Amino acid sequence: MSTARVLFHPLTFIEERDGITVGRADIESYALLPEDGVALLRRLADGATAEEAAVWYERTFGESVDMADFLDTLRDLGFVREAGEAVAEPPKLRFQTVGRIVFSRPAWVVHLALLAAAAVVMVRHAELRPHAHNVFFTSSLIAVQVGVALFQSPAVLWHEWFHLLAARRLGLASRMSLGRRFYYVVVETQLDALRSVPPRRRYLPMLSGMLADLLLFSVLVLLAAGDLSGGLSWPGRLALAVAYTVLLRLAWQFYVFLRTDLYYVITTALGCTDPHAATRAYLRERFRRLPRVGPSDWRTGDWAPRDRAVAPWFALITVGGVTAMLVTVSLWTAPLIWQFAHHVGSGLAGGGTGDPHFWDSIGSLLLLSLEIVVLPLYAGRNRKRTAAPPVPAPSS
Incomplete structure (x- = not known):
């Protein structure tokens, strides 16, 4: 067994109910370890050699440990810093200041004021309350379908943006990426870095997307309310149409x-x-x-x-x-x-x-048929073609 010290990158240790989550935030690598495993890891990080740590573990817990296997696991997780490897630096984060502003105390006053104002105008004016007929903001069904669809991507992006800002506010390297569910292009926010902070600090980044939906809904209702004086014009009706779809996504x-x-x-x-x-x-x-x-x-x-x-x-x-x-x-x-x-x-x-x-x-x-029939059939055929094994070339 090696007598050299084992070097580590900066690690986080977060207590959970079933153990302790140990992680390396810069590469978002995490593992839930039992208390004895964490104690052994801390012993190594404090400067004990593998041989000294193994002896200490057996003396403390009354059983031997396969140190070679334990170290291999730590290397696979990226926790071990190899000889000559530089110490991992915290990632440089953009929009951290923006996140702190968006979720500051003055901002919460604004958020609550918007929600309250929207509630008040909906109580006073029945035509501003969510209803299915709000979606049909014009007599043309094609215009309704295209108009509502055009606003879905910005609305989803707004939802995910709040997730990102709430995590960046904590100094976490959250990021947004494009993905695909069946034949829809979706925006997703990676929040794996939340595992490097205590559970009580994870709730706001998780719930911030719903807050974004509520704020967007409130703003759209207030925009429509400002259009009530001369009767709702098509921009006001469009705002209510988009607000209804935002509410459906919030219910989801x-x-x-x-x-x-x-x-x-x-x-x-x-x-x-x-x-x-x-x-x-x-x-x-x-x-x-x-x-x-x-x-x-x-x-x-x-x-x-x-x-x-x-x-x-x-x-x-x-x-x-x-x-x-x-x-x-x-x-x-x-x-x-x-x-x-x-x-x-x-x-x-x-x-x-x-x-x-x-x-x-x-x-x-x-x-409608393009969306619910043609595109699903195309996506299904394309997925089968991708999953099909390659045809072997004939032997000569």
């Missing part, structure tokens, strides 16, 4: 079974690691006798103790998320679909091919 965060922002808030509050996967395994185990229920690794899986203990109760939270989805669909989404169908039906049954509303309805249906 309550579908915790889809691992939304609230899922990670609940996971942090419960001190869990992956309750979603543990709960799925638990439910498959409970209902394994039912047809078409897949095999479960509940009994054999290496679940974190806290995840295993919480799984039966997290199943109820999952049911709550499904209930929230059903309520949203019933109260907000279904009326929107009904309104769209009514407009299309009226256009098709109107003045025939000489009526502009007839052709507007036809074009709207074509746009």
Whole structure:
């Protein structure tokens, strides 16, 4: 066993319910270690050689340790600083000052004032309250679909921007990236660096996206309120249309079974690691006798103790998320679909091919079919083509 000292990059140690999260924030590498493993790591970091640390561990905990395997794990995590390797420097962060301003006490006064003002005008003016008919800000269905769609990406970017700023405020190297879910391009914020701060400091970065949605909704309602004096013009109606879609996206965060922002808030509050996967395994185990229920690794899986203990109760939270989805669909989404169908039906049954509303309805249906039929089929074929194994070349 080597008698040389083991060098380490700067590490963070955060106490969790099932152990201690040790991490290297600059490369976002983290591991949940038991207390004896952390004690051994700290012994090495304090200057003990591998041989001295192994002797100390056996004397302290009454059992031997495979030091070579332990060090290999630490190297794989990027914790060990090899000979000649420079000490990792904290990443240079942009927008940290902006984050501190956005979530400062004066800013919170502004945030709350906007929310309160929007609530007041909605109480006073029924036409400003969320309703499915707000989405149809013009008689042209094509204009409605295109107009609402154009504002979705900026609204999502605003949501993710608040996630990034809340994490940057803490000095964490959060970042935004483009991804794809099925055939949709999505913006995602990587918040792995939250594992380097105590759990109580993780809530604001997790919830800040919902705050952004509430603020955007409030601003749009207030813009529409400023247009009430002479009757709502199309900009005011467009603001209410976008506000309705923002509200739908905010409601989506309550579908915790889809691992939304609230899922990670609940996971942090419960001190869990992956309750979603543990709960799925638990439910498959409970209902394994039912047809078409897949095999479960509940009994054999290496679940974190806290995840295993919480799984039966997290199943109820999952049911709550499904209930929230059903309520949203019933109260907000279904009326929107009904309104769209009514407009299309009226256009098709109107003045025939000489009526502009007839052709507007036809074009709207074509746009809808492009989104829910053509693009999914194309994405599915493209995914199968990507996943298919390469055809071997014929041998000569």
